[in-house]
Amino acid sequence: MSEQTLTFPDHVANKLEPHLPRLGPDRVEMPAATSLLPFVTLTFATSLDSGLSLAPGTRTTLSGSPSKAMTHYLRSRHDAICIGVGTAVADDPGLNCRLDGAASQPRPIVIDPALRWNFSTESTVMRLARAGRGLAPFIITANCEPHASQKALLEGLGGKYLVLPPATLAKQRFQWDDILQVIAAQGLRSIMVEGGGEVINSLLEPQNAGHVGSVIVTIAPTWLGQGSVCVCPARRMGPDGQPVAAARLTEPHWIPLGEDVVLCGKLAK
Numbered sequence: 245m246s247e248q249t250l251t252f253p254d255h256v257a258n259k260l261e262p263h264l265p266r267l268g269p270d271r272v273e274m275p276a277a278t279s280l281l282p283f284v285t286l287t288f289a290t291s292l293d294s295g296l297s298l299a300p301g302t303r304t305t306l307s308g309s310p311s312k313a314m315t316h317y318l319r320s321r322h323d324a325i326c327i328g329v330g331t332a333v334a335d336d337p338g339l340n341c342r343l344d345g346a347a348s349q350p351r352p353i354v355i356d357p358a359l360r361w362n363f364s365t366e367s368t369v370m371r372l373a374r375a376g377r378g379l380a381p382f383i384i385t386a387n388c389e390p391h392a393s394q395k396a397l398l399e400g401l402g403g404k405y406l407v408l409p410p411a412t413l414a415k416q417r418f419q420w421d422d423i424l425q426v427i428a429a430q431g432l433r434s435i436m437v438e439g440g441g442e443v444i445n446s447l448l449e450p451q452n453a454g455h456v457g458s459v460i461v462t463i464a465p466t467w468l469g470q471g472s473v474c475v476c477p478a479r480r481m482g483p484d485g486q487p488v489a490a491a492r493l494t495e496p497h498w499i500p501l502g503e504d505v506v507l508c509g510k511l512a513k
């Protein structure tokens with residue numbers, strides 16, 4: 245479990261401000277007053293060949309120290325962090341905010357329809373929750389029969405299962421609208437989605453792009469090579485039957501950060 249606390253300079257934080265959920269009197273103001281769904285920031289680190297990790301089931305460090313601190317700054321500015329179960333299993337992540345002087349901790353959310361994540365008291369996120377340095381996760385699932393000892397561990401630390409009706413599962417996938425509604429019902433008003441590949445690719449699809457308020461990508465100066473877990477959304481065809489770009493950022497804003505560059509923007513709807 246990493247003990248290191250991180251600092252993130254104000255002058256870089258100011259550059260990110262237009263891409264973050266807006267601060268209001270009670271911390272977060274929704275981007276659209278009418279929206280009942282949380283503000284979604286899609287954020288991840290990628291190699292030059294769009295790799296997230298060297299291979300499925302492995303954890304790969306791409307961010308340099310300054311951009312890692314940026315990720316923790318983002319964690320300090322959202323109510324929740326969302327990952328897919330593939331990432332939970334591969335990374336055993338902490339999903340807390342290790343920024344120096346962090347006033348609050350984000351709620352980890354793991355999308356795990358079939359309860360594949362075999363967490364224990366020694367899983368990093370549970371150890372951090374027990375130590376008061378992070379929150380226990382909420383697990384979004386369609387399986388209403390979790391293992392009794394895992395349920396006791398999770399709920400004893402303040403986490404919970406959020407069970408969606410099996411009818412909301414199509415081909416083992418929930419609709420993002422259903423995922424975001426169940427998150428909103430927990431009073432969580434902003435969420436950063438960190439990955440992994442399947443989760444990111446699905447949010448980049450045109451039918452889901454409307455849910456994404458902001459995209460913040462760390463690009464590291466490295467190629468991971470073939471066989472890596474990649475960001476590569478499904479192919480999209482134009483009206484003439486020819487392929488068109490799967491997704492595009494509008495209003496792109498590039499911020500050099502250490503050896504990396506951070507690309508911020510909005511998904512074209």
Ligand SMILES: NC(=O)C1=CN([C@@H]2O[C@H](COP(=O)(O)OP(=O)(O)OC[C@H]3O[C@@H](n4cnc5c(N)ncnc54)[C@H](O)[C@@H]3O)[C@@H](O)[C@H]2O)C=CC1
Pocket residue numbers: 287288289290295296297299300301302303304306327328329330331332334335355356357358416417418419420438439440441442443444446473
């Ligand atoms: N470089 C970076 O910033 C990051 C890298 N990663 C890497 O990504 C890799 C994991 O990526 P993947 O294997 O693609 O797994 P993933 O983390 O995207 O999880 C995929 C699984 O999550 C569940 N899931 C996702 N969306 C769902 C939906 N809409 N409805 C129901 N279930 C859903 C399914 O069970 C699916 O099999 C790991 O190697 C990890 O290290 C993960 C996060 C960030």
Ligand SMILES: Nc1nc(O)c(N)c(N[C@@H]2O[C@H](COP(=O)(O)O)[C@@H](O)[C@H]2O)n1
Pocket residue numbers: 288289303304305306307311312315327331332335336337338339340438439462
């Ligand atoms: N921003 C960023 N840079 C990288 O190089 C990464 N590998 C990731 N991965 C994401 O961060 C999670 C790990 O979090 P903890 O440090 O354990 O709290 C990991 O699960 C990915 O979501 N991110």
